[in-house]
Amino acid sequence: MLSKKTKYAFHALSYLAENQERGAVLIQEIASNKNISHKFLENILLELKKAGILGSKKGKGGGYYLIKKPEEITLAKIIRLLNGPIAWLPCVSLNYYEKCSDCPDEATCNMHIIMCQVRDQTLGVVENKTLSDLIKQK
Amino acid sequence: MLSKKTKYAFHALSYLAENQERGAVLIQEIASNKNISHKFLENILLELKKAGILGSKKGKGGGYYLIKKPEEITLAKIIRLLNGPIAWLPCVSLNYYEKCSDCPDEATCNMHIIMCQVRDQTLGVVENKTLSDLIKQK
DNA sequence: CATTACCCTACAAAGTTGGTAGACTTTGCA
DNA sequence: TGCAAAGTCTACCAACTTTGTAGGGTAATG
Structure with a gap:
């Protein structure tokens, strides 16, 4: 069976894909929309970033975004x-x-x-x- | 990934299938031939028995055997x-x-x-x- | 300077894995 | 009848993973 981590990753990535044109999306926004613990999601998104799937931006207007199609x-x-x-x-x-x-x-x-x-x-x-x-x- | 339990079950069942004509086979014999902890294998065989795949006989000349083809x-x-x-x-x-x-x-x-x-x-x-x-x- | 991601430590409850230990019961045989 | 062989049952355990929670500090950016 897939772990929740994996399921959450799919949910988060889907959300980012659907909102791709909006640019960077806050962790918090994804977490509350997909009903995922903020802190847990933080780890997941970081892993996805390290794997070269996501990019991120700090500061105001920051967040995560897909760097691939x-x-x-x-x-x-x-x-x-x-x-x-x-x-x-x-x-x-x-x-x-x-x-x-x-x-x-x-x-x-x-x-x-x-x-x-x-x-x-x-x-x-x-x-x-x-x-x-x-x-x-x- | 399959657990060791599952892998052991396959090994044990293979052994029993190969020695089907000999009748009941000792846990110990399977364990040492397939390099499985005796006590762990005991649990596995018991589960297989409860599931109706194996039969067993206690006492001298006892052991486990397949009850299906x-x-x-x-x-x-x-x-x-x-x-x-x-x-x-x-x-x-x-x-x-x-x-x-x-x-x-x-x-x-x-x-x-x-x-x-x-x-x-x-x-x-x-x-x-x-x-x-x-x-x-x- | 506020915002936001990044990074770290620690904790914890629950479940799984891969066993170990020992007592009990049933059976076959002498 | 009695013993030894063999499965049965219950309990326990150490290590690890999962799925988080909590908190804090750092770095970058607008």
């Missing part, structure tokens, strides 16, 4: 960033790979093969869906 | 039992459904729609793979 931000990227690996096992993860101690040979391990299928099916969706798919026809 | 035990069933929901959000879970507080209408919530796709893609694999797929050609 919504079409360029895949759901997979957000999920990996805030939720961790998409794969079910470390040994089939593309971004967080770790050898599994149990299986002697990944090429012939049936578990491995099936988990790769699951991963690919999942990625087939979230690598091809972007923030813009999230805010369509609302 | 490997082809009848889907990976989805094991994962749901030991790992919890397969869906990424409670509001798209078939077996653990819960309404999400944030979205006003599931039919028009884009998040909801995308997460349903992810779920269906995942289920497409694990509902159609069984224990017998795990032990093939070893």
